[in-house]
Amino acid sequence: MTWTPIPIIQADIDALSDRAIDGVSEGQRVWVEVMRQGQIIGHLEVIAEDGGLSARAVKERADTLELVALSPLVSHRESPLPTATVVVPTICHNPDRLRATIHHLLDLNYPDFDIVVVDNRPDPNRPPLPIFQGDGRVHACWEPHRGVSAARNAGIARATGEFVAFTDDDAVADIDWLREIGARFAACPGVDGVSGLVLPLELRTEPQLWFEEFFGGFNQSFSAELMSMELLADDPLFPYSTGRFGAGCNMAIRRSALIAK
Numbered sequence: 404m405t406w407t408p409i410p411i412i413q414a415d416i417d418a419l420s421d422r423a424i425d426g427v428s429e430g431q432r433v434w435v436e437v438m439r440q441g442q443i444i445g446h447l448e449v450i451a452e453d454g455g456l457s458a459r460a461v462k463e464r465a466d467t468l469e470l471v472a473l474s475p476l477v478s479h480r481e482s483p484l485p486t487a488t489v490v491v492p493t494i495c496h497n498p499d500r501l502r503a504t505i506h507h508l509l510d511l512n513y514p515d516f517d518i519v520v521v522d523n524r525p526d527p528n529r530p531p532l533p534i535f536q537g538d539g540r541v542h543a544c545w546e547p548h549r550g551v552s553a554a555r556n557a558g559i560a561r562a563t564g565e566f567v568a569f570t571d572d573d574a575v576a577d578i579d580w581l582r583e584i585g586a587r588f589a590a591c592p593g594v595d596g597v598s599g600l601v602l603p604l605e606l607r608t609e610p611q612l613w614f615e616e617f618f619g620g621f622n623q624s625f626s627a628e629l630m631s632m633e634l635l636a637d638d639p640l641f642p643y644s645t646g647r648f649g650a651g652c653n654m655a656i657r658r659s660a661l662i663a664k
Contacts, residue, residue: 409606427451474627484585485565487516490558493572502533513581523554568655584655595660598649621650
């Protein structure tokens with residue numbers, strides 16, 4: 404079969420009407436991110452019918468999704484949101500993509516945060532980083548020691564926020580990404596780290612789809628889960644099987660926990 408890109412749409416089951424979902428062609432494969440109570444609970448691949456994607460078909464297929472433990476929504480109104488620093492390691496492989504990522508982060512819906520871009524290229528004669536417009540909120544530093552862990556540590560050393568959020572130089576964060584994390588930290592003082600979903604932004608090529616279908620992508624689960632040394636005491640790999648806790652492009656940790664001796 405001739406490959407054609409697969410569009411990705413979000414469908415809120417709580418608000419989905421019986422009207423067909425427009426914007427897709429008959430016979431087209433569509434990736435549907437199914438939402439319930441404001442959270443993504445799974446994804447489906449559905450074939451569009453004549454006239455668009457059938458809402459009825461999406462609802463019927465959504466009922467087959469495995470039940471997930473939703474994360475209770477938290478309110479930040481009872482206490483102020485903590486300040487944040489976003490750390491972005493980069494080797495500046497794609498300067499335009501890096502610039503777009505930083506400018507997208509600057510538009511996040513959060514009251515008080517800054518960004519630390521860590522240049523992880525070892526060459527002292529490397530080309531300069533792109534120029535970022537950020538009203539003084541974007542800071543850059545150099546970490547010549549190779550590796551994303553070294554780059555993240557360098558970012559932590561320069562962070563001033565009450566929590567440090569990490570993402571990659573080619574990731575696109577939801578506009579409320581920091582707000583959801585900050586509200587969780589504000590409401591749950593016993594939580595030191597937060598991670599979350601990492602889903603594809605596009606499925607324009609077959610390798611992108613293969614990565615999601617056969618490798619499993621970056622997402623480990625749609626269910627909310629609390630982890631601790633006590634709860635996972637019987638797991639011989641805890642806490643070293645880090646991939647099960649989320650992806651480095653979507654994680655945040657209290658700065659006090661990161662710098663604790």
